[in-house]
Amino acid sequence: MTRLYNDPSAFADEMIEGFAAASGRWVRPVAGGVVRRRRPRTATVAVVVGGGSGHYPAFGGLVGPGLAHGAAMGNLFASPSAQQVYSVAKQANTGAGVLLTYGNYAGDVLHFDQAQERLIAEGIPCRTVLVTDDISSATADQRDQRRGIAGDLVVFKAAAAAAEAGYSLDEVARVAGHANHQTRSFGVAFTGCTLPGADTPLFTVPEGRMAVGMGIHGEPGINEQDVPTADQLAELLVTALLDEVPDGVGEIAGSRVAVILNGLGSVKYEELFVVYRRVAQLLTAAGVDVVEPDVGEFVTSFDMAGVSLTLTWLDDELERFWRAPADTPAYRKGPIGYAHPGDGPTAGAAATGEEPDGLVEVDPDGAIGEGPDGPAGTDPDAAAGPVIPAATADSQRAGQLVCAVLRAVRTTIDRHADELGRIDAVAGDGDHGIGMQRGAGAASLAAEEAGEQGAGVRTVLTRAADAWADRAGGTSGALWGAALRAMAETFNDASAPSGTDVATAVQQAAQAIVRYGKAELGDKTMVDALLPFSTALRHAVDDGLPLGDAWQRATAVAQAAADDTASLLPRKGRARPHAEKSLGTPDAGAVSLALVVAAVHTALVDQA
Incomplete structure (x- = not known):
């Protein structure tokens, strides 16, 4: 379990700060994550990776020459926000586009996706390649639904090597997609992981048993079996992966593969080497030529005790990129001629001390010369601060009511965060409580700041929406941010909304969540509570009830709908591969929605 932390909600931020301070030879911190300390003088495609924290060395530890150009780093087991991704991509971009x-x-x-849309809208070419290597998370004919685990490293490295070779954005994307197509991974876990401040792990495995097919976010395995010997585990992993050879590989015998035996956090290197000994024997016996295998920790799951095996079936191009040199805080391969701050000239550097390989140094304050996209060390969003639009007194009072509502929501979520995490951990990754806590807290603070400056209801709610999405990250952060912004766009800063306006705003919020989350009734998501709530609120308002009474009636509907999700099987998100495990437990998103609308009712009554 995690022993060293301060405030659990600040753990990821403090970790990232410490990582950047310790890794200044390779990276510099920017809003949302880190980017390479040096950037090329000529434009090359920037490969930007990212995800939740808790997987070190993924993702920041893989930034450096020969690998990623930047990493967007979210909260523990929660995706970075669109703003974080956008910020990192802007800083990493050198003018040739972003992958x-x-x-x-x-x-x-x-x-x-939201960050990509924003980059493209600003004229920055951007492409996306998803990593889908985990064979346990979906069937072979549903590969597009599979999770990305340790195969991330192969895809990142292939894309980055192609970028270093001067490939265009389309070609870099092609290489990354091909690397993903050729990659398969499979893993097991002996214990779950425990997040900072938590009393129990996200899942448990009985003594002497192991979870087979686990995820890297604390998701439990798809089944369990007795813990095997090291050789038996190697045979399980190799057999599973050789049973699903990518299309186009042909005969196994004579094929070349890149191999990664990945420790998930608590399995010692010595144990990994014992397992790899048998992995190598089995692959050799199958006639497979192993190319530069990697054994160690590459994509972890905090302190989980587990192992995964990755095979990438190589052709000449992928083998060249797999063998290409790389030099990052946590991953190094082959000779590198890049100089680093304070090193002085290296092999390949001119005797004059000029920077080798066309790189330009970014100083610790982020100030360098003009790059292809302007002053490359500056924050693209740095400004004196956004202007508060003028608002009428009625709209300002409505804005203050929103502030009171968000304070009530924050208090409720703080009180129930642990329980929300426990519910989420039954078949998911257990981060829902933390994400809701960060989102509600940030939204409340942003609303208060806007309200103190005389903002109207639309502006207050817009600032809250952006803060929730940016600070919470994860699926729920994106959805709550989209919902609040949709509500804000139905209001204005010239008048106070009526009960009918509020019901319409809730309908718009529900539509935004359905549109972005692509969930329907019965998928076991927050939609199962939100849509009945929205419908009930509209009917109550249309029946002539005051807003407070209408909201109370709809809140009871939301609570009943959230309770009813216990009987559903999840069809979306990380819980989908573990659907049976969630039977009897309500959906965490639906439960948090019910808690939020109940808190809103309390605030409406208090402010009446």
Whole structure:
């Protein structure tokens, strides 16, 4: 379990700060994550990776020459926000476009897609390649629904090597997609992981048993079996992966593969080497030529005791990129001629001390010369601060009511965060409580700041929406941010909304969540509580009830609908591969929705 932390909600931020301070030879911190300390003088495609924290060395530890150009780093097991991804990508971009590549998780897809849309709208070419290597998370004919686990490393490295070779954005994306197509991974776990401040792990495995097919976010395995010997485990992993050879590989005998035996956090290197001994024997016996295998920790799951095996079936191009040199805080391969701050000239550097390989140094304050996209060390969003639009007194009073509502929501979520995490951990990753806590807290603070400056209801709610999405990350962060912004756009700063306006705003919020989350009734998500709530609120308002009474009636409907999700099987998100485990437990998103609307009712009564 995690022993060293301060405030659990600040753990990821403090970890990232410490990582950047310790890794200044390779990276510099920017809003949302880190980017390479040096950037090329000529434009090359920037490969930006990312995901939740808790997987070190993924993702920040893989930034450096020969690998990623930047990493967006979210909260523990929660995707970075769209703003974080956008910020990192802007800083990493040198003028040749950006490739976003990351594991296939709902929250990451939501946030990275929003960031991509924003980059393209600003004229920055951007492509995305999802990593889908985990064979346990979906069947072979549903590969697009699979999770990304340790195969991330192969895809990231292939894309980055192609970028270093001067490939265009389309070609870098092609290489990354091909690397993903050729990659398969499979893993097991002996214990779950425990997040900072938590009393129990996200899942448990009985003594002497192991979870087979676990995820890297604390998701439990798809089944359990007795703990095997090291050789038996190697045979299980190799057999599973050789049973699903990518299309186009042909005969196994004579094929070349890159191999990664990945420790998930608590399995010692010595144990990994014992397992790899048998992995190598089995692959050799199958006639497979192993190319530069890697054994160690590459994509972890905090302190989980577990192991995964990755095979990438190589052709000449992928083998060249797999063998290409790389030099990052946590992953190094082959000779590197890049100089680093304070090192002086290296092999390949001119005797004059000029920077080798066309790189330009970014000083610790982020100030360098003009790059292809302007002053490359500056924050693209740095400004004196946004202007508060003028608002009428009625709209300002409505804005103050929103502030009171969000304070009540924050208090309720703080009180129930642990329980929300426990519910989420039954078949998911257990981060829902933390994400809701960070989101509600940030939204409340942003609303208060706007309200103190005389903002109207639309502006207050807009600031709250952006803060929730940016601070919470994860799927719920994206969805709550989209919902609040949709509500804000139905209001204005010239008048106070009526009960009918509020009911319409809730309908708009529900539509935004359905549109972005692509969930329907019965999928076991927050939609199962939100849509009945929205419908009930509209009917109550149309029946002529005052807003407080209408909201109370709809709140009871939301609570009953949230309770009813206990009988559903999840069809979306990380819980989907573990559907049976969630029977009897309500959906965490639906429960948090019911808690939020109940808190809103309390605030409406108090402010009446």
